[in-house]
Amino acid sequence: MNPTIRLPGLAPLFLVLTLTILGVLIVLPLGVVFASALSQGLAAYIEPLTHPDALAAIRLTLTVAAISVPLNAIFGVAAAWAIARFEFKGKSLLVTFIDLPFSMSPVVSGLVWVLLFGAQGWFGPWLQDHNIKIIFATSGLVLATVLVTLPFVARELIPLMQDQGADEEAAALTLGAGGFTTFWRVTLPNIKWALLYGVLLCNARAMGEFGAVSVVSGSVRGLTTTLPLHVEVLYNDYEFVGAFAAASILAGLGLVTLVLKSVLEWRHSGELSASRRH
């Protein structure tokens, strides 16, 4: 259904207002990132990006995302299978808990890990005795990222699988397929685009997360700074071109995410959860 109508009187006004709001509030900041990064010319843009600290930050960001995203993708599939395919008591409570990280401050999502594993955390002394470092180390960054991005895949899969119902799986099982075969040949093909969509959003957040990782990182240059933290370090050192150059990579990542997300919404809208169909 396309409810598009023409109201010649008001349409231009609404359009101008909308474009102004989106232009000033959303597009302008994006433009400023690239303009500031390139303000001293191309050489000044490239130079800070080839600095060892910047390269280490990029590597660390990729590592953290490469660990966190698959873990939450597996969680999302498991949670969706349990929630969308079975009726059990306490389901809505479980869904509330899955959504909880969305309503927590990113800083709190970092804080909780410090409370557990920091020097004065519950398990801090034990970790120190055994020479294990979580806070101010990569594992802390991963834990904080996993907590922040936990709901993304599950949120995409649960409504879709609830819509689809279990008929096809039930048919496959009746015809003699095993549980694993059913999942692999029936469920997965049905949810693959929504899974990809969730992974895409999860990854964008994992690579761009700032608040949660800044709490657990300690921002040791070249060691525990992810790319967003590297932006902050440079910015606070008044290396503005360098900060915006690093930021432009993250902005590029955001744009790529936006394009892929839109393509999924346009091409495979029928296979995404209803709220994603435009």
Place this chain on the structure above:
Amino acid sequence: MTAATLASAPKPRTAWVQPSILPGFPLAMGWTLTWLGLIVVLPLTALVIRPWELGLAGVWESLTEPRVLAALRLSFGAALLAALTNVPLGLLVAWTLTRYEFPGRRIVDAFVDLPFALPTAVAGIALTAIYAPTGLLGEPLAKLGIKAAYSPIGVYIALLFIGLPFVVRTVQPVLQDLDIEVEEAATTLGATTLQRFSHVVMPAVAPALISGFSLAFARAVGEYGSVIFIAGNMPLKSEIAPLLIVIRLEQYDYAGAAVVGLAMLAISFGALLAVNGLQLFLAGRGRR
């Protein structure tokens, strides 16, 4: 005897999970609960328990420090104001995107999600550059005597940026599904444009507007990355609550940091309950 036997006869057991021919429940559920327990429940338990190391009086003292109260007031006040502003802005954007066809509509539509996709630190330094006294919009604003960046106004601007897509994306599907014929009927029956809006469109989108508002508010309350660069972070003036958590952690005041975190969670939870209550009230009124 017979009565007693009947009473003690096994009743149909009300199982925790309804039987199904699908396999894999124990594995899927076990993994879900384990992961959720380790990643969400255990850490949150620490957040809920650790403040009380200070004792009840200590928690109260830590919470009522003027700096903490000022930070909480700013975080919740600016979030409320920004979310309220985003309601009409978001409705307008969603209206234009669903009701009018224009070249590039899909691209404009895609850009609405940019605040979701753009890392918050990037948004933070970009907004600061724009609204700083020497910035593109900061300079004209400064000439008008408005100090945008490094003040609570800067906090408000950043939260406006962060919250807009929440309102647009919750209202948009409702507007899309709203039957145009109902509006046309209202017009045929002599309703003015304003009446059509207030009596036909608004009642239909009100619940979505409220959910969009509460999502934007919840996100804005805890927002950190896009705010700290533009806020200026002056104690008692432009310091947000999440920053206070970071500062207390740097001083190894874990319990004090947890106090602020728990307070934020509690106030957010209360606000969420209030919003749900309002939703129920509206739904009840709609049914009558």
